[in-house]
Amino acid sequence: MKEKKALVLFSGGLDSTLTTCKMIEADYKVTLVHYDNGCSSGTENVLVMAQRLIDRYGKKSVDFWGTGMIIGYFKALSSSEILSDPAQLVQKYPHLTMQQFTCLACRSAMYVYSILLCQKLGISVVAEGARKSQLFALEQEKMILKYKKLLKKFQIKLVTPLLTLESDKDREIELMIRGIIPKTYESQCWLGTPMEKILTSKQERDVLKIFDDEIKPKCLKLIKMSKKIDLDPRGKMF
DSSP states (O other), X not given: OOOOEEEEEOOSSHHHHHHHHHHHHTTOEEEEEEEEOSSEEOGGGHHHHHHHHHHHHOTTTEEEEEEEEOHHHHHHHHOOGGGGOHHHHHHHOTTOOHHHHHHHHHHHHHHHHHHHHHHHHTOOEEEXXXXXXGXXXXXXXXXXXXXXXXXXXXXXXXXXXXXXXXXXXXXXXXXXXXXXXXXXXXXXXXXXXXXXXXXXXXXXXXXXXXXXXXXXXXXXXXXXXXTTSOOOOBSOOO
16 A cells, blocks of 8 residues: 655644644654744754654654755745835735735745655645634635645645644643643744734735735746755754
8 A cells, every 4th residue: 555645844833743643643654844934043943843753653654854945935925016015005905914924925935845845755745733723814714725725736635633723732632642742842933923813804805815916826936946946955854
């Protein structure tokens, strides 16, 4: 029987760690990849949690591919002519917040790299620890659906095992019963911040719209542009 393989977007935090556990327990051989957008620190901390997972499940079940540098993709996706024209921006996306746009561009850059990495490694499933309760626009169901459609163009399935998990306490308990200390070792991004309250329908609509108008076409262009570029990870665990 063909081996089931999955790529996990791995921050070193509790959500991506629990996601990894669930994928392994669903009989996937998991490859972890961390991402550096050029605006974060502590990426070396991720190795601590990756090693815990390797110790828990074994090298045959999980490995750490390394840290993918997405600075170029993030820059390309966060740069837009419309952003330099505030009047046009407000006219087209009156309820868009810049923090949500920045996070949207960064996460989309991760997906661009993930698609390329899946093609390189022969992987057809991507998993990530998105949770609606975190209040990021990009982790709400409608945006997840758009990412699923993007990956499907390249015969890749996106799964989000924790999407409806609301309780941080339940997450910690799930890790503890697996023998994993629920202490985070994730890197710190200095740009991204979640919303302080639930998104309004108008805010969510504008996030979805700017993805369709600005982000997705650039993602497709970047993937095509990068097909012959070898992906070389930084911080690979040997």
